[in-house]
Amino acid sequence: xxxxxxxxxxxxxxxxxxxxxxxxxxxxxxxxxxxxxxxxxxxxxxxxxxxxxxxxxxxxxxxxxxxxxxxxxxxxxxxxxxxxxxxxxxxxxxxxxxxxxxxxxxxxxxxxxxxxxxxxxxxxxxxxxxxxxxxxxxxxxxxxxxxxxxxxxxxxxxxxxxxxxxxxxxxxxxxxxxxxxxxxxxxxxxxxxxxxxxxxxxxxxxxxxxxxxxxxxxxxxxxxxxxxxxxxxxxxxxxxxxxxxxxxxxxxxxxxxxxxxxxxxxxxxxxxxxxxxxxxxxxxxxxxxxxxxxxxxxxxxxxxxxxxxxxxxxxxxxxxxxxxxxxxxxxxxxxxxxxxxxxxxxxxxxxxxxxxxxxxxxxxxxxxxxxxxxxxxxxxxxxxxxxxxxxxxxxxxxxxxxxxxxxxxxxxxxxxxxxxxxxxxxxxxxxxxxxxxxxxxxxxxxxxxxxxxxxxxxxxxxxxxxxxxxxxxxxxxxxxxxxxxxxxxxxxxxxxxxxxxxxxxxxxxxxxxxxxxxxxxxxxxxxxxxxxxxxxxxxxxxxxxxxxxxxxxxxxxxxxxxxxxxxxxxxxxxxxxxxxxxxxxxxxxxxxx
Numbered sequence: 001x002x003x004x005x006x007x008x009x010x011x012x013x014x015x016x017x018x019x020x021x022x023x024x025x026x027x028x029x030x031x032x033x034x035x036x037x038x039x040x041x042x043x044x045x046x047x048x049x050x051x052x053x054x055x056x057x058x059x060x061x062x063x064x065x066x067x068x069x070x071x072x073x074x075x076x077x078x079x080x081x082x083x084x085x086x087x088x089x090x091x092x093x094x095x096x097x098x099x100x101x102x103x104x105x106x107x108x109x110x111x112x113x114x115x116x117x118x119x120x121x122x123x124x125x126x127x128x129x130x131x132x133x134x135x136x137x138x139x140x141x142x143x144x145x146x147x148x149x150x151x152x153x154x155x156x157x158x159x160x161x162x163x164x165x166x167x168x169x170x171x172x173x174x175x176x177x178x179x180x181x182x183x184x185x186x187x188x189x190x191x192x193x194x195x196x197x198x199x200x201x202x203x204x205x206x207x208x209x210x211x212x213x214x215x216x217x218x219x220x221x222x223x224x225x226x227x228x229x230x231x232x233x234x235x236x237x238x239x240x241x242x243x244x245x246x247x248x249x250x251x252x253x254x255x256x257x258x259x260x261x262x263x264x265x266x267x268x269x270x271x272x273x274x275x276x277x278x279x280x281x282x283x284x285x286x287x288x289x290x291x292x293x294x295x296x297x298x299x300x301x302x303x304x305x306x307x308x309x310x311x312x313x314x315x316x317x318x319x320x321x322x323x324x325x326x327x328x329x330x331x332x333x334x335x336x337x338x339x340x341x342x343x344x345x346x347x348x349x350x351x352x353x354x355x356x357x358x359x360x361x362x363x364x365x366x367x368x369x370x371x372x373x374x375x376x377x378x379x380x381x382x383x384x385x386x387x388x389x390x391x392x393x394x395x396x397x398x399x400x401x402x403x404x405x406x407x408x409x410x411x412x413x414x415x416x417x418x419x420x421x422x423x424x425x426x427x428x429x430x431x432x433x434x435x436x437x438x439x440x441x442x443x444x445x446x447x448x449x450x451x452x453x454x455x456x457x458x459x460x461x462x463x464x465x466x467x468x469x470x471x472x473x474x475x476x477x478x479x480x481x482x483x484x485x486x487x488x489x490x491x492x493x494x495x496x497x498x499x500x501x502x503x504x505x506x507x508x509x510x511x512x513x514x515x516x517x518x519x520x521x522x523x524x525x526x527x528x529x530x531x532x533x534x535x536x537x538x539x540x541x542x543x544x545x546x547x548x549x550x551x552x553x554x555x556x557x558x559x560x561x562x563x564x565x566x567x568x569x570x571x572x573x574x575x576x577x578x579x580x581x582x583x584x585x586x587x588x589x590x591x592x593x
Contacts, residue, residue: 001026001044001046001047001048002023002024002025002026002047002048002049002050002067002068003025003026003028003043003044003047003048003049003050004020004025004026004027004028004049004050004051004052004067005027005028005029005030005036005039005040005043005049005050005051005052006027006028006029006030006052006053006054007030007032007036007051007052007053007054007100007101008029008030008031008032008053008054009029009031009054010029010054011054011055011134014054014057016052016054016056019060019063020050020052020063020067022060023060023063023064023067023068024068025050025067028043029054032098034098036051036095036098037092037095037096037098040088040091040092040095041092045085046085047085048082048083048084048085049082049083049088049091050067050080050081050082050083051080051081051082051091051095051101051104052067052079052080052081052101053079053080053100053101053102053127055079055127055128055129055134056078056079056080056125056126056127057124057126057127057128057134057137057138057141058077058078058079058123058124058125058126058137058141059120059123059124059125059141059144059146059149060146061123061146061147061149061150062077062118062120062123062124062125062146063077063080063125064236065077065118065120065236066080066081066082066117066118066125067080067082068082068236069116069118069236069238070084070236070238070239071116071238072084072114072116073086073087073113073114074087074090074091074105074108074113074114074115074116075115075116075117075118076101076102076105076115076116076117077117077118077120077125078102078125078126078127079101079102079125079126079127080101080125081101081102081104081105081108081115087108087113090108090111090113091104091108093111094107094108094111101127102127121149122144122149123144123146123149124137124140124141124144150234151172151173151176151234152172153233153234154172154175154176154230154231154233154234155168155172155230155233156168156229156230156233159325159330159332160325160326160330160331160332160333161322161325161326161332161333162326162330162332162333162336163226163330163331163332166332166336167222167223167226167332168226168230171223171226171227171230172230172234174223174227174230175227175230175231175234176234178227178231179231179234179235183231184231184237184242185228185229185231185232185237185239185242185246186228186239186241186242186245188224188227188228188231189224189225189228189242189245189246189249190245190249191224192221192222192224192225192227192228192249192253193221193249193252193253195217195220195221195224196217196218196221196252196253196254196256196257197253197256198217199213199214199215199216199217199218199220199221199257199260200214200256200257200259200260200261201260202214202217202260203257203260203261203263203264203342203347204259204260204261204263204264204267205264205267206263206264206265206266206267206268207264210264211264211342211343212342212343214257214260214261214339214342214343215338215339215340215341215342215343216339216343218257218335218338218339218342219335219336219339221253222331222332222335222336222339225246225250225253225331226332228242228246229246239579240517240575240578240579241575241576241578241579243513243517244513244517244575247509247513248506248509248510248513250331251505251506251509254283254335255280255502255505257338258276258279258280258351258498259276259495259498261276261342261347261350261351262275262276262347262495262498264347265346265347265348268346270346270347270348271494272347272348272351273494273495273498274482274486274494275348275351275352275355276347276351276498277482277485277494277497277498277501278351278355278482279351279354279355279358280478280498280501280502280505281475281478281479281482281501282354282355282358282359282362283354283358284474284478284501284505284508285362285471285474285475285478286358286361286362286365287509287512288391288470288471288474288508288512289362289365289366289369289468289471290365291391291470291512292388292391292467292468292469292470292471293369293373293467295384295387295388295391295467295515296373296380296384296387296388296461296466296467297384297467298383298384298387327360327361327364328361328364328365329357329358329360329361334354334357334358337353337354337357338350338354341353369467370465370468373464373465373467374464374465376464380462382460384462385460385461385462387515388461388466388467388469388470389457389460389461390511390515390520390521391470391508391511391512391515392456392457392461392469392470392473392533393470393473393507393508393511393527393532393533394453394454394457394527394532394533394534395527395528395530395531395532395533395534395535395536396528396531396532396535397450397453397454397532397534397535397538398450398453398454398456398457398532398533398534399454399532400454401450401451401453401454401455401458402454402455402457402458403458404454405454405455405458406458406459408458409455409458409459410458410459414463414464415463415465416455416456417455417456417457417458417459417461417463417466417469418456418463418465418466418468418469418472420452420453420455420456421452421453421456421468421469421472421473422468422472423452424448424449424451424452424453424456424476425449425452425472425473425475425476425479427445427448427449428442428445428446428448428449428476428480428537429475429476429479429480429483431444431445432445432480432483432484432487432541433483433487436487437484437487437488437489437544437549437552438544438545438548439545440545442484442541442544442545443538443541443542443544443545445541446480446537446538446540446541446542447538449476449534449537449538450534450535450537450538453473453533453534454534456469457469473533473534474508474533476533476537477504477533477536477537478501478504478505480537480540480541481497481500481501481540481556482494482497482501484497484540484541484544484552485497485552485553485556487544488544488549488552488553489549490549490550490552490553491553492550492553492554492557493549493552493553493556496553496554496556496557496560497556499556499557499560499561499564500540500556500559500560500563502560502564503560503563503564503567504530504536504563506564506567506568506571507522507526507530507563507567507571510522510567510571514574517578519574519578522570522571522574523570526566526567526570529566530563530566530567536559536563539559540556540559543555543556543559
């Protein structure tokens with residue numbers, strides 16, 4: 001519930017009360033500035049409250065941005081201030097003396113309470129003192145169409161070329177249509193998932209009409225995927241649950257579609273499961289690179305880099321902005337390419353294009369980030385090193401090694417964590433690829449990988465390139481599962497490996513979104529139960545050593561089901577509890593990939 005308090009009698013002819021009610025506020029009017037504090041204290045304890053100067057003149061959307069955004073404990077525009085329950089005590093203290101609304105907001109900030117002030121652009125939010133000033137302010141309001149601004153602001157500020165020019169020009173109107181019919185972003189997100197799953201089912205038919213339908217439905221799913229975020233921005237319906245659903249459903253849609261293509265190809269006699277799994281591994285590792293780099297630099301201090309300065313200069317030239325956004329193959333370009341190639345070619349061609357495109361994008365972005373990291377002068381914060389440690393997903397074995405080797409590793413050069421991770425990962429994957437299925441050498445390499453993984457995290461990941469450690473671990477784990485399943489050379493091994501990597505990747509994405517949402521990484525017991533990355537690698541290598549190909553496929557399937565059940569159960573429990581418990585609303589624009 002929301003309560004708005006006018007700090008004095010409304011101005012004759014003003015529509016302010018009606019505007020506040022249209023935004024969902026229960027409006028109460030104070031006898032004067034001193035009475036506002038009493039009404040504030042009388043408002044129900046769980047309510048969002050707003051203090052509004054009765055002389056306010058401005059656009060309705062300016063009020064909406066200032067008073068209804070759920071992401072911020074306190075927010076303000078000129079003449080209006082809002083506070084959620086967490087900030088109400090501070091507002092009550094600042095308003096006790098009957099100060100004007102803008103002075104209350106300034107007192108809040110002076111007292112250490114963060115007050116969000118939305119960017120209004122050409123919209124008006126003023127408190128005119130005289131009749132003539134009021135008349136002029138009303139004229140400025142009438143001269144600007146706030147609905148047009150609201151529609152424009154519903155579109156993500158930074159997006160890919162395809163999304164910006166081929167989807168957003170009309171999807172914003174779909175978002176407005178949904179808002180006017182009471183639909184929520186979560187409902188649109190779910191519709192996008194269902195559409196993508198139907199597309200995957202069409203692709204699994206292995207027929208040309210099925211492929212054409214799959215391509216069309218995948219594009220429809222992407223339109224809905226854009227619409228849900230635009231609806232959230234248009235109507236300010238941000239939520240913790242919505243951010244989680246949007247992020248995880250994107251991955252579920254894409255990887256389910258890969259599986260559908262692989263099933264369709266199998267119907268036509270072409271086994272592309274290795275390509276499908278390879279595409280998923282590459283795309284997942286790309287995302288981990290993004291996440292790790294961003295977390296490592298989320299709040300870095302004194303961050304300077306000639307590479308970053310060059311990037312900023314390139315972004316000042318219009319055409320380079322779009323070229324650079326397209327070559328990283330963001331989700332819009334990627335899904336458009338997949339949809340068109342599905343309709344016109346074969347699954348094998350789709351996966352070849354994906355692997356080439358994503359590999360180039362990964363090399364381009366990673367090289368740029370390495371250069372930035374090597375040329376920057378900044379102190380990495382404790383928050384960043386904690387996030388990287390959580391993203392590493394180290395289990396009991398690596399943890400035991402880290403504790404035992406901590407003292408010695410701290411005296412070694414700073415490159416040791418990354419070098420140890422790279423050496424162990426490379427040795428493991430190469431050994432699995434070169435020695436064949438069931439080799440004892442692969443099992444030995446997995447044991448060595450447990451040691452090198454522990455050494456890599458034996459001290460805080462604060463080096464300039466230590467953000468590469470989690471992606472190296474992901475590549476080692478996913479790559480080992482892929483290589484061993486392919487080497488088993490039996491029906492069912494690669495689909496089982498696809499399922500296992502999907503379950504583990506979900507756990508890693510879930511970790512990222514918890515960190516981004518400020519709720520912390522998954523509990524340690526969960527990481528221990530599913531073994532950590534090094535424990536799972538050792539388990540898969542041991543299964544390959546002990547079992548023949550047929551039994552290995554069955555074991556991988558069982559492992560995939562077990563991991564999926566554990567991580568999904570805990571994840572769903574956590575996110576639903578967070579939503580019920582009033583966790584801060586999250587809306588992460590993130591990267592367009």
